[in-house]
Amino acid sequence: MTGHTCSRAGCRRDATWRIDWRNPKIHDAARRKTWIACDDHVDYLRDFLAARSFPLEVGPLEVSA
Known part of the structure; x- marks a missing residue:
């Protein structure tokens, strides 16, 4: 158990992935969510x-102990 809940609305499962993204129409390259x-x-x-053409990176969620 990571203690971090999935960002999908209504989901209560533990997160295991990290998705870093930005909306280039309103954020510069340094601003990421x-x-x-x-x-x-x-x-x-x-x-x-991706359907909105937002730059993104997906990787494993690394949680420090």
């Missing part, structure tokens, strides 16, 4: 952002 996702929703959230 982060969503975290469980295994079931990482593709959904990534596809949601």
Whole structure:
């Protein structure tokens, strides 16, 4: 258990993925937002952002102890 809940609305599962993204229409390259996702929703959230042509990076969520 990571203690970090998936960003997908209504999901209560532990997040295992990190999605860093930005909206280039309103944020410069230095401004990034982060969503975290469980295994079931990482593709959904990534596809949601990609459909809007938002630059994004997906990687494992690293939680320090």
